[in-house]
Amino acid sequence: MHLDLTMKQTVIRRTVRKYAERRLAPAAVEMDKTGLFPQDIAREMAALQYFGLEIPSQYGGAGLDAVSCSIVIEEISRANAAMGLCVTVHNSVSAYPIFSFGTDAQLARFLVPLASGEKIGTFCLTEPNAGSDLSSLETSATRDGNDYVLNGNKIFVSNGSVSGINLILAYSRPDGGEKRFTVFIVESDREGLEKGPVEDLMGMRGNPVCPISLHDCRVPKENHLGGEGDGLKVALSTLNGGRIGIAAQALGIAQASLDVSIKYAKERHQFGRPISQFGTIQNFIADMATRVEASRLLIYRASYMKDKGMNHMKESAMAKVFASEVAVDATRFGVQIHGGYGYTKAYPIERFYRDAKVCEIYEGTSEVQRMVIARSLMMT
Amino acid sequence: MGMNKSYNGVWVFGDYRNYFQNRVTLQLIAKGRDLAHKLDTKVTVVVLGENVHQYAMEYVAHGADDVMVAEDHDLKEYHLEPYADVLFKWVKAFSPEIFLAGATAFGRELFPRLAKRLNTGLSADCVALEVDADTGLLIQTTPAFGGELLAEVITPDQRPQMATVHPGVFQELPHNRDAWGHIIYPEIDTLPEARVEVLRSRRQQAHNINLEDAAVVIVGGRGLGSKEQFRLLFKLADLLEGEVGATRPAILAGWAEEDRLLGQTGKTIKPKLLISVGTSGALQYTTGIQGAETIIAINRDPSAPIFKMADLGLVGDAGTFIPMLLEVLRKRI
Amino acid sequence: MHIVVCIKQVPDVPAIRIDRERMTIIREGVESVINPLDYVALEVALDLCGKEGGWIDVMTMGPPQSEAALREALAFGADRGILLTDSAFAGADTLATSHVLAKAISNLDPLPNLVLCGMQTIDSDTGHVGPQIAEELNLPQVCSVREIHPQGDSLIVKRLSDGFLDTMKVTMPALLTVTHGILPVRDLRLGELETAFSQKDIIRWGIEDLGLAEDEVGLKGSATHVWRLRTPPPRREGELVKGSSQNLIDHFLHKLEALSILDEEDGYE
Secondary structure (H helix, E strand, C coil), rough: CCCCCCCHHHHHHHHHHHHHHHHHHHHHHHHHHCCCCHHHHHHHHHHCCCCCCCCCCCEEEEEECCHHHHHHHHHHHCCHHHHHHHHHHHHHHHHHHHHCCCCCCHHHHHHHHHHCCCCEEEEEEEEECCCCHHHCCCEEEEEEEEEEEEEEEEEECCCCCCHHEEEEEEEEHHHHHHCCEEEEEEEEEEEEEEEEECCCCCCCCCCCCCCEEEEEEHHHHHHHCCCCHHHHHHHHHHHHHHHHHHHHHHHHHHHHHHHHHHHHHHHCECCCCEHHHHHHHHHHHHHHHHHHHHHHHHHHHHHHHHCCCCCCCHHHHHHHHHHHHHHHHHHHHHHHHHHHHCHHHHHHHHHHHHHHHHHHHHCCHHHHHHHHHHHHCCCC | CHHHHHCCCCCECCCCCCCCCCHEEEEEEEEHHHHHHHHHHEEEEEEEECCCCHHHHHHCCCCCCCEEEEEEEHHHHCCCCHHHHHHHHHHHHHHCCCEEEEEEEEHHHHHHHHHHHHCCCEEEEECCECCCCCCCCCCEEEEEHHHEEEEECCCCCCEEEEECCCCHHHHHHCCCCCCCCCCCCCCCCCCCCEEEEEEEEEEECCCCCCCCCCCCEEECHHHHHCHHHHHHHHHHHHCCCEEEEEHHHHCCCCCCCHECCCCCCCCCCCCEEEEECCCCCCCCCCCCCCCEEEEEEECCCCHHHHHHHHCEEEEEEEHHHHHHHHHHHHHHH | CCCECCCCCECCCHHCCCCCCCCCEEEECEEEEEEEHHHHHHEEEEEHHHHHHHEEEEEEECCCCHHHHHHHHHHHHHCEEEEEHHHHHHHCCHHHHHHHHHHHCCCCCCCCCCEEEEEECCCCCCHHHHHHHHHHHHCEEEEEEEEEECCCCEEEEEEEECEEEEEEEECCCEEEEEECCCCCCCCCCCCHHHHHHHCEEEEECCCCCEEEEEEEHHCCCCCCCCHHHHHHHHCCCCCCEECHHHHHHHHHHHHHHCCCCCCCCCCCC
């Protein structure tokens, strides 16, 4: 058992941190204010291979292992959670599933532009009537000759309005029988794919989340990802990988909160001394730090298991539910430590507070994660 | 310690280029006298060049006991290798106990080379020098970790004990026309060829940037956000009859010339009032300004380190503050 | 062209805290980074090799974890890393450090045309190692270079020295130290880091490989010693004013009046 980062992972961390502090942290303020996606930064990051993290170099990716990947997402999110969301969604639930399940033709056509960042990817899951209850999904894919015709409405698609490639989870009735999940790769410029206005969100502002709807959108069968009816396998595997990324994102937010809270506590004086000397504040910080460390270890373990090809469904769910709740708590205590100033925009902690909440909701709510964990332990 | 009794004298390198602004040799002569007194020895200044007798006289007038001069056409320009060669031979011949130079760019390039040739210790950019009462060793105080700590360095065994000294640390003695000293012209061997050829040496644009003498200095940092914002500082300087300085990040961004640089690799100043705008307060910068009498700092971030050394800290956006301030001042002045 | 770039892994100085009671540096939680000016030296080397063809050795003396700095330099595009590491090397001042580096460089076959160093480090700030390597290897040296143009077997360089902009010609082999601004330092592509670790070589040399004696290196080979550390005189920390721009301006003007830089106005709030 080796509980330390390798030298490579250490150097990756400091490289990303350097870039994140210099470029992403200042941009976060602007993004939060305007809600606009920074195309220039996305282009820069694409050139530095942030959009092909786990993709092998033969497709233009960086070829990193899962632990290194988690480190990258954490460091980006520590500086700029909205960009962290962009990068993790693109990598873990758009590029990676194509890499895992794609045919050679699909790898060449779709994976290469995703890895280079030429196109940004999404995974469209949620619908107006299907959130946690995926079986209620209404987006249909009907076979018609060599094509499938897709109809439906997807909402809350992260990276939506800037994406070039979208994975759509739909259902089909193969042989006219039962409803089966099925995943399609749909290019944004396909006729029949329409994007709605960007959502005005509490946090993660600047990530262009929007609805994507399909009206008789015709896609060739070559765009079908995985075998017919393998949609569930593809979907679950994708969600599994996505969880680790979101956990890493939440960790980045929690770590950022911890960092600014420590800094503030040492500088703020009340009753003649720095508040860092008061027991209450010390307890807040101690708890925050302990739980942040625990999140990190859960994330590394799930990543490590992914690297080793081990089944990590339970561990990913644990990492996600734990890290997201730690982020919400850490930011809440962070604002408390900052007192009145924590409620103003002069300090970043209020943005962290708003950013953190959604981590408990998207890519599987905390309730769903708990269901996954419990089932894996208690189902026969 | 016995072997060191054969080393005697406090030497100072006569760095006379830019003489009227560059007073460091005079400052070192003054300090050298203090050290020499404690060691019961003399201060000798070594001067290399062509037609440098005038400098030798100046150095005597400012307190040198002896001046050793090497007059040669090939020493006219500051050249590393011929200078190192002469100094090496003289040190070997005359065995000084201490050898000081100003931490000018040339001093900082010449002295390490010379120290290596002499296989002796050298400390850089000292901010204090003292003779230890017990050991008689030269205690060389240098900034470490960007100035966060001061390291007291000693050279216990090798000789001479060499140090370059930060300009402006010591106070020169006033010019004394009646001072008396020996000016000697020891022999020098054939000089080695300089392997670095100086094709052109141009004094930098005379912007008459005189940061060291200005009573009011306004310093701009990266927090100003743009060249246009930075340029507003010049208008402020005009109104307050001051000068404009800059931090390294602002210079790298192309908003100001290198001559305006303040800090570790730039100038050290002690104005009456220093206004630091949009600077975070990195140590590499603040070591150049901490001697100012009053410091006012403006920064958006209340936890910026600059506020720890400012008499008055204003938390606000420089981009809004400066234009408004200019408006108000124009009406008053 | 064969270039050797000397780099140093230093603590992230701005993040350092001082334990003022024990007079020590608190290293815990402080990352190690490559000295900022060494990145510039690396970019210069890459630029020259890009124009003239050639290869780059990147060299460092330090504890085993300095390998991380070499790997990072390899990710930038250096060809080979040379790690000079030995417990005997610890505690070295610039004299002993330059001796080890110079010996290692002279061990290379073929010898380099050019040795590049950052002008100074952010931890020791002396700027001595470059010149002292040059002295030991008997190389011509130019410090604080800000522009370099290759010209056959010479280099035309420009540098600012005490208010003079010097244009100089130096014939290789030579040593240059570089200052900020020559070239921008690029951001690393993540894939390059991966290959730097998996595909590039690092040579490790200790005291025996370099044929050095114990009294030539490390603490024993040093002429200077740090006798003790002390804190600089305390800085002042005055009033901190927040609020509206008008409020800030009021305080500013009050201060200027108090210093007699502005005359007091009548009826002024």
